[in-house]
Amino acid sequence: xxxxxxxxxxxxxxxxxxxxxxxxxxxxxxxxxxxxxxxxxxxxxxxxxxxxxxxxxxxxxxxxxxxxxxxxxxxxxxxxxxxxxxxxxxxxxxxxxxxxxxxxxxxxxxxxxxxxxxxxxxxxxxxxxxxxxxxxxxxxxxxxxxxxxxxxxxxxxxxxxxxxxxxxxxxxxxxxxxxxxxxxxxxxxxxxxxxxxxxxxxxxxxxxxxxxxxxxxxxxxxxxxxxxxxxxxxxxxxxxxxxxxxxxxxx
Amino acid sequence: xxxxxxxxxxxxxxxxxxxxxxxxxxxxxxxxxxxxxxxxxxxxxxxxxxxxxxxxxxxxxxxxxxxxxxxxxxxxxxxxxxxxxxxxxxxxxxxxxxxxxxxxxxxxxxxxxxxxxxxxxxxxxxxxxxxxxxxxxxxxxxxxxxxxxxxxxxxxxxxxxxxxxxxxxxxxxxxxxxxxxxxxxxxxxxxxxxxxxxxxxxxxxxxxxxxxxxxxxxxxxxxxxxxxxxxxxxxxxxxxxxxxxxxxxxx
Numbered sequence: 001x002x003x004x005x006x007x008x009x010x011x012x013x014x015x016x017x018x019x020x021x022x023x024x025x026x027x028x029x030x031x032x033x034x035x036x037x038x039x040x041x042x043x044x045x046x047x048x049x050x051x052x053x054x055x056x057x058x059x060x061x062x063x064x065x066x067x068x069x070x071x072x073x074x075x076x077x078x079x080x081x082x083x084x085x086x087x088x089x090x091x092x093x094x095x096x097x098x099x100x101x102x103x104x105x106x107x108x109x110x111x112x113x114x115x116x117x118x119x120x121x122x123x124x125x126x127x128x129x130x131x132x133x134x135x136x137x138x139x140x141x142x143x144x145x146x147x148x149x150x151x152x153x154x155x156x157x158x159x160x161x162x163x164x165x166x167x168x169x170x171x172x173x174x175x176x177x178x179x180x181x182x183x184x185x186x187x188x189x190x191x192x193x194x195x196x197x198x199x200x201x202x203x204x205x206x207x208x209x210x211x212x213x214x215x216x217x218x219x220x221x222x223x224x225x226x227x228x229x230x231x232x233x234x235x236x237x238x239x240x241x242x243x244x245x246x247x248x249x250x251x
Numbered sequence: 252x253x254x255x256x257x258x259x260x261x262x263x264x265x266x267x268x269x270x271x272x273x274x275x276x277x278x279x280x281x282x283x284x285x286x287x288x289x290x291x292x293x294x295x296x297x298x299x300x301x302x303x304x305x306x307x308x309x310x311x312x313x314x315x316x317x318x319x320x321x322x323x324x325x326x327x328x329x330x331x332x333x334x335x336x337x338x339x340x341x342x343x344x345x346x347x348x349x350x351x352x353x354x355x356x357x358x359x360x361x362x363x364x365x366x367x368x369x370x371x372x373x374x375x376x377x378x379x380x381x382x383x384x385x386x387x388x389x390x391x392x393x394x395x396x397x398x399x400x401x402x403x404x405x406x407x408x409x410x411x412x413x414x415x416x417x418x419x420x421x422x423x424x425x426x427x428x429x430x431x432x433x434x435x436x437x438x439x440x441x442x443x444x445x446x447x448x449x450x451x452x453x454x455x456x457x458x459x460x461x462x463x464x465x466x467x468x469x470x471x472x473x474x475x476x477x478x479x480x481x482x483x484x485x486x487x488x489x490x491x492x493x494x495x496x497x498x499x500x501x502x
Contacts, residue, residue: 005415018457019280020284020293020295021285021426021472023281023282023470025281029277029299030273032273034272034273035271037273043271043272045299046271047299057376059442077385078436079435079436079443081453093447121316152458173272184329184330185328188329188366188368189329189368191331192331202268202300202302203331203332205334210404219269
């Protein structure tokens with residue numbers, strides 16, 4: 001059985017003034033990207049928006065029209081600056097309701113201490129279902145192709161793992177890395193020629209300096225393992241022919 | 252003299268498959284955000300796009316119409332996957348030319364080793380000027396309100412520092428942080444009431460767990476130091492009245 005060739009794409013909308021002010025370093029994008037790739041889905045774009053309803057609405061609507069899946073992070077807590085649920089309900093043109101199952105989960109967790117503020121975490125856009133997580137009483141939320149996750153990385157990851165293997169995807173992108181002690185400009189022609197000669201393969205070049213010397217990693221990506229390996233061998237051979245001593249792996 | 256009340260905004264377009272694949276963690280957004288704030292400019296949105304020309308064009312055009320400044324990072328090196336210059340030239344509807352000054356800088360640096368690949372780094376959209384940097388021979392580029400920076404964080408920072416104090420901005424956003432050993436849901440009403448009572452002040456709540464106990468930092472932001480401090484004092488007082496022992500600073 002051949003895996004499907006359809007490419008599944010996703011977008012991430014990161015919601016929060018704290019990211020745009022530089023106070024907090026996002027730690028969800030890279031994790032989500034790798035998790036998605038295992039599911040056979042490519043993260044194709046990401047947007048960071050402030051805690052402003054209209055901007056969340058616009059970003060979510062732009063992304064959900066263009067991609068198979070949209071993930072949001074942030075803004076689902078109990079405080080006044082947590083406006084993600086209201087914004088996404090508005091994006092879908094539906095009211096916000098209290099989800100009975102989410103309320104029951106919070107009631108079981110907080111008991112008599114379930115204040116109005118905490119009950120905010122049971123609010124969902126009408127028609128949504130829950131994405132429970134093993135780490136906290138407040139669930140993630142799915143409405144249509146939009147998955148609403150927490151901003152706190154541990155909780156976001158727990159919500160993703162509740163979705164393991166549950167999203168329809170295609171073939172994951174495979175990658176192989178070749179490193180060399182060389183400035184990327186020296187080998188630019190080899191990289192371009194290799195990519196051109198191997199359809200379905202992308203070659204990325206990621207230069208860095210170490211000990212005052214130029215180095216680079218070359219990442220060969222494809223959904224086809226044979227094509228990827230042929231391109232990788234061509235780069236290894238080409239680098240060796242230039243008198244370099246490439247490493248089959250990241251340096 | 253009263254500083255201008257006009258709010259200056261900026262967007263960041265992060266260009267690169269390596270960010271969207273999760274291979275590389277972006278390290279420019281938070282730095283740019285803080286640097287911009289010193290210049291009196293607010294980072295209002297960010298987008299991460301792949302190495303696909305049409306998507307770079309669309310993101311840059313959307314952002315430059317909406318903001319005073321746009322910064323891009325990534326894709327200005329010498330290899331085939333560096334397509335930022337071509338994409339931004341297309342966004343502006345101008346051809347790509349070799350900038351004589353950039354060529355001279357590269358020629359001085361590389362001498363006889365100035366290959367065609369390296370000369371790619373002297374290509375600019377017609378009408379652009381250079382943003383030199385102290386760290387490398389390849390300059391950043393400005394065309395109208397778009398600043399094209401390197402993706403490598405050290406080089407991007409060197410380019411920003413060449414722009415220190417040169418961009419027109421308004422009043423920087425000031426911030427003050429109050430920490431407390433409390434779950435944010437317990438104090439949600441206090442935070443909402445304080446923000447509502449202090450126009451021009453935003454109150455953010457950033458919860459975390461430490462040693463199995465809930466903690467939170469509350470960040471009070473305003474361009475008006477007096478308004479910020481009044482709101483901060485109200486939160487300190489409110490937390491103390493709830494029997495908490497707040498810290499005037501981040502915990």
